[in-house]
Amino acid sequence: xxxxxxxxxxxxxxxxxxxxxxxxxxxxxxxxxxxxxxxxxxxxxxxxxxxxxxxxxxxxxxxxxxxxxxxxxxxxxxxxxxxxxxxxxxxxxxxxxxxxxxxxxxxxxxxxxxxxxxxxxxxxxxxxxxxxxxxxxxxxxxxxxxxxxxxxxxxxxxxxxxxxxxxxx
Numbered sequence: 001x002x003x004x005x006x007x008x009x010x011x012x013x014x015x016x017x018x019x020x021x022x023x024x025x026x027x028x029x030x031x032x033x034x035x036x037x038x039x040x041x042x043x044x045x046x047x048x049x050x051x052x053x054x055x056x057x058x059x060x061x062x063x064x065x066x067x068x069x070x071x072x073x074x075x076x077x078x079x080x081x082x083x084x085x086x087x088x089x090x091x092x093x094x095x096x097x098x099x100x101x102x103x104x105x106x107x108x109x110x111x112x113x114x115x116x117x118x119x120x121x122x123x124x125x126x127x128x129x130x131x132x133x134x135x136x137x138x139x140x141x142x143x144x145x146x147x148x149x150x151x152x153x154x155x156x157x158x159x160x161x162x163x164x165x166x167x168x169x
Contacts, residue, residue: 027152037133041126045118053089057111057119060095065110067100094118 042054049057052075059074060066066074072082086109089095094115100106111119134142 033133037126037129040129041122044125045122048092049094049118052085053092053094054118054122056086056089057094057115060109060111060115061119065098065108067106068109071109089115 042049042051045054055075056071059071063074068083068086069079071086072079075082077085086095086097090097093112095109096112097107097109100108134145137145
């Protein structure tokens with residue numbers, strides 16, 4: 001087993017982080033399988049939407065309208081360079097800018113109808129692809145996959161489905 005000691009900059013309470021090579025390799029293999037599912041679900045829209053643009057649609061769908069800086073932070077992008085990227089998405093009709101109701105100086109970014117449609121189309125295609133894979137599993141395997149992905153998503157910082165339902169998604 002490989003062990004890595006947490007640095008002082010790691011989140012509190014983490015202590016020693018441990019994983020073994022088998023867990024790492026299994027996760028990498030699963031991520032490649034998921035990448036195939038993602039690629040197949042994105043294929044119909046790739047002529048009009050790039051992968052980074054789709055990630056913006058995902059974030060806005062999960063969190064609702066966000067200030068430009070908040071959106072850039074969710075994506076790990078620099079706000080000034082992200083603004084130019086957002087300009088292209090506005091021109092493409094995927095997102096829109098509007099004044100915040102709380103402060104006219106703040107600009108909110110939200111999905112347009114077209115952005116919502118692209119997100120829904122890709123998500124539906126991904127749901128169909130994943131359903132085909134899951135149909136091949138036993139009940140015990142399905143439970144193991146569900147539990148494993150919930151744990152992984154939580155560790156990765158992705159919001160749970162019930163958290164996004166609060167936002168009306």
